[in-house]
Amino acid sequence: MKIISKKDFDDFINALIKDESWNVIGVKSRGSKFAFGPLENAQELRLDYDVTLLPPKKYFFPQRETLFTYDLSGGFSAKNPDEAKPMVIIGVHPYDIVALLHMDEIFRETKSDPYYFNKRKASVIIGVNMQKMSKWNFSAYMGCAVIDYGYDLMLTDLGNRYAINTGSQKGEQLLAKYAKNVTPALARDIQIAGQKKREILSLSQQKFDFPPEFIPELLKDSYSNSSFWERHSEKCLACGSCVLVCPTCYCFDVKDNPDISLEHGERIRTWDGCLLEDFAKIASGENFRATRPTRYRHRYFKKGKYLFDRFGFISCVGCGRCSSNCLPNIANPVDLFNDMYNESLNNGAQAITATTHPEVNIQTEGNIDYVPKLATITKKVPMTLSETLFEVKLDDGTELGHKPGQFVEVSVFGIGEAPISLSSSPTVKGAFELCVRKLGNVTTRLHKLNVGDKIGIRGPFGNGFDVDSLKGKDLLFIAGGLGIAPLRSLFNYVLASRNDFGRVFLLYGCKEPKEILFGEELAALSLREDVDFRSTVNFCPENEVWTGNIGVITTLIPQISFDPEKTIAVLCGPPVMYKFVIADLKAKNMPDENIVMSLERRMKCGVGKCGHCQINQIYVCKDGPVFNYSKIKGVPEAL
Amino acid sequence: MKPKVAFFDFAGCEGDQLQVANLEEDLLALLGQVEVVSFREVMKEHSDNYDIAFVEGSCTRLQDEDRLKQIRKNAKIVVALGSCAAIGGINSLRNYKDLDSVKKTVYGDQAKLFDSYAARPIDAVIPVDAYVYGCPIDRDDFLHVVKSLLLGKKPETPTYPVCVECKKNENVCAFERGQFCVGPVTRAGCNSCCVNEGTICWGCRGLVDNPNENSHKEVLIKYGLTVDDAIGKFRLYFGWQEAKR
Incomplete structure (x- = not known):
């Protein structure tokens, strides 16, 4: 630990500002509140703040960001945005630093997000221990009120001087280059700093009735308690404030923004939120979380369970911004989880304990390419x-x-x-x-x-079909409407190496004859002896000709005989189809593991980041779109 | 060939057309993409041969309906321009009062010479293809709608409320400043321009598709408005929409 007088600290900040190679960001007052913003001098810095309106994530994952610009006038050319300018952010509270560590893991899982990390790597974080705490803050419960990792430098106010903890070489170098009269801490300073940190933990005005590490376990049984979620979300305005101010929320939307010439433009990403009405809506108009209670529930599950299962952390640092920004006052996680806990105790639940932490193994394979x-x-x-x-x-x-x-x-x-x-x-x-x-x-x-x-x-x-596991098996393809499109990639693959597979059935249904896709190809199939092809239409208008089966797709299933143990059923169709087809296959004693399906959701980024295709804990774009029924039958939003 | 564009006005202040006329350099760029054949505020010429009709103002008389229907017939695309045309706007305030006394207030003893009925948005009379909300419209939002139409794209209109933009702009919430705001139920798309300037959202872009009105009225009352004032806040711009819900 080192010590710097407040006067020398101001000089340090001013020296940074004077050196124009840095973007110097700090906490400043904004009306009656506080916000991170560019500093013009050290006097603007307000390290005695309680909480900022938005967390500092806006500097790494901005509200609106250009992914690339395009120019169609001479063919096509796309230009990535420039490299990030070095930035120092002064005055970040510990909970916001932990939130950045959450974001780091999310943005580097599977594929790394270059836009985020360009800026993150070019930044120096100077943290400060809380001197005031927002009345909504519960970071002490989340283990995020005082920290010893994640910062480059960490300040503790000791009255006329700051104690400085160094967290990285970057921080050390910054201090060496720009600060004067930095001295080693005396024993008394270490003791006072320790006392200050202890005081922080007692500042909390929020109170959990139980240890928050129980949350993932607590949520487990609450999903289907719809009256609970309806009661809590009754006043929800679906305004998205709770998620937009959240330091760990990372969902985004991607849009094109052409200029008026229409030849040039940019593709941008903007913050989005799972509380907003159209978040899970797809082009056909189907909305997979159309109601306020389901979206409200999704937020708590994502924070408390889904991300825990994937990363081992509860995706909440206790900053309290969601609570303070919710006008009807229904977004406070402390209130909600206390109520859930007490209700489950009243309902005679056995002692709830913490879930065992999952094994976490974050793999990164190259960068996401948005161009x-x-x-x-x-x-x-x-x-x-x-x-x-x-x-x-x-x-x-x-x-x-x-x-x-x-x-x-x-x-x-x-x-x-x-x-x-x-x-x-x-x-x-x-x-x-x-x-x-x-x-x-x-x-x-x-x-x-x-x-x-x-x-x-x-x-x-996406994952695609596990072709090798299908080899040697009998295959039963069941396609409804446009579902034939993805199945055709596998079906034609099977035909191309027909001898690797056993018997092959294709059942195809659509609304009426004029909606049949790949008609000629299908007609050719009827002539093949090594494929049992059958088709059906729901109805045939009077002026059209149809000599085949009439009825929904399930009416074809009794017409064929297959060995349920040896056959893999491969399904793709409109959401409504799965329930009925699966029921009929199960009635024929087909094991769950033998049913494979492809699901459709709003897949926007394709790499498991933007959040739109998420069904419960699953990212359809990354974990799917192909799923084995045995793996998703317990996933309520899947079918 | 550049699409032909025409502007029309009904009951309204023509402030939205003024916003278009004030587009400055963007207006010149826009004129590279479209041919304006009728625009009373800026030109004398008029033609009935147009592809896109921008209609400002609400429909307040039976005889307005014929004119609207004729516009619909002539145009391939009809765009409601501004609050009065899109949601009935401030004109709909009078729908909550006795029509005869309203007429008397405005026209005095000549009232019986003027015909009038409840103010309504133009989609209460003709089908509308796209909307530019706002009182007045936001110029960037207008350009967004025009660019979308030129690209053959259905303009994306936010279904979320102004709070989303307010939060992104890091505004101090109007309620925190001791003011009363209907942003939580008002359709976004204005980049929360009024709150950015330190005031409140009056709701000029109309209600979102599925507002939680009761909850927000409770909020207004919780923060100190009387029930009547809360209802008044909602009527200023949402009058037509509320009556329909």
């Missing part, structure tokens, strides 16, 4: 009134290299990006196919493009 590869539409085959098959080639001549069941993010610059399943088998080289339904803005625009037009492609994303 799409340029690609050309090489074929456009209209299939129905609203569906078209596009053949696409990457302009750099490389193969997409996908697995059956994966998807890509398709960009139409100026409009945006949409997730589209790959319809072609990877055994077909040189190009890939996308069967696209005209639904949202991107897909509607895509339908207006022609052969030779340029689009952007990111991916492939």
Whole structure:
């Protein structure tokens, strides 16, 4: 520990500001509140603040950030934003420092987010121990009120001087270069600093009735307690304030922002929040968390359970910003969890304990690439009134290299990006196919493009089908409507190495004959002896001809006989289809592990970050879209 | 060929068209993309041959309906411009009063010469393809809608309230400043411009699709408004929407 007088500390800050190679950020007053902002001199710095309006994450993950700019005038060129300027942030409270450590893990899991880490690596964090505590703060309960890791320098106010703890070489060097008269701490300083930290822990005006480490366990049984969630969320305005001010929330939206010439523009990402109405809505209009109680519940589960299961931490540092920003006063986690705890005790729950921490192994494989590869539409085959098959080639001549069941993010610059399943088998080289339904803005625009037009492609994303585990098995494909599109990538793969598989069935259903996709290919299947193909329509209008089966897809299941133990059923269709098909397969004694399905959600980033495709603890874009039924049958939002 | 654009006004102050006329350099860039064939505030010429019609003002008379229907017939795309056209706006305040006394207040003893009925947004009369909310409209939001239409894209309108933008802009909440705000139930898209300037949100962009009105009225009362004042806060701009809900 070192000591610096307040006068010398001010000189240190002013020296930093004078050296223009730094962005110097500190806590300043803002009306009756406080906010991090650029410092013009040391006098502006308010280290006696209680809490800032927004956490310092805004400097690493800004409210609005350009991912790249594009220029369509000479073909296409995309430019990444510039490198970050070195930044020093002064006056970060310990809980906000811990929150940054949470963000670090989230933004580097699976793939690293270069926009976040460029700025994070170029920054120096000077923390300060709390001198005042917001009345909503419960960071002491979350273990985040005093810390000994995560900062470059940490200050403790000792009256006329600061005690400085050094947390990194970066911090040490900053001090050596810009600060004068820094002396080693005396024994008395160490004692006073220790006493100050003890006092901080007793400043809390919030009170948990139980140790917060019980939260993940407590949540386990509360999911289906809908009256609890309805009661607590009754006054929810769905305004998103609680999540927008949260230092550990990281969900975002991605949008295109063309300029008025329409030829140039930028793709931006902005903060989003799972409390907001359209957060889990997909282009077809289906909203997977349409009601306030389900979104309200999702927030608590994400913080207290889902991220705990993945990272081993409760995603809350106790800053209390959510509570203080909620006008109807229903966002205070302390109140909610106390109520949940007491209710479960009243309902005769046995003693609740802490969940064992999960094994955490964060792997990073390269950077996320938000800039799409340029690609050309090489074929456009209209299939129905609203569906078209596009053949696409990457302009750099490389193969997409996908697995059956994966998807890509398709960009139409100026409009945006949409997730589209790959319809072609990877055994077909040189190009890939996308069967696209005209639904949202991107897909509607895509339908207006022609052969030779340029689009952007990111991916492939998702896990795809585990092809090796299917080898030697009998396969029962069940496709409803557009569900044939992703299944076709696997089906054609199977046909390409037909001898590796046992019997193959394909059951395909759609609303009416004019909606049939891949009609010619399917007709050719009927002639094959090594495939049992059957199709059905829900109804046939009077002026159309249909000689086949009429009825929903499940009416085809009794028509075939298969060995449930030896057969793997592969399902894809509209959300409503799964429930009925699974029930019928189970009635035929098919084990859960033999049912595999592909799910559709709002997959925006494709890399498990933006949060839109999340169903309970699962990120569909990363953990799926292909799931084994045995793994998701207990996931309430999945089916 | 550049799409032909026309502007029309009904019951309103024409402040939204003024915002368009005040686009400055953006207006020149915009004129590179569209051909304006009718715009009473800035030009004498008029043509009935247009693709996109921007309609300002609410519909307050039976005879307005014919004119609206004719615009709908001529245009491929009809855009409601500003609060009066989009949500009924401030004009709808009068729907809560006796129509005869309203007419008397405005026209005095000539009242019987003027025909009028309850003020309403234009989509109560004709189908509307896109909306530019606000009183007045926000210029950037107007450009956003125009760019979307030129790209053949349905303009994305926030379904979340102004609080989202307020939080991103790191404003001190109006309630913390001892003021009363309807931002928590008002459709965003204005970048919380009024609160950024230290005032409150009056609700000019209308209610979000699924507002929790009762909860927010409770909030207003909890923070010290009388029930009547809370209702008044909601009526200023939400009058038509509330009556419909």
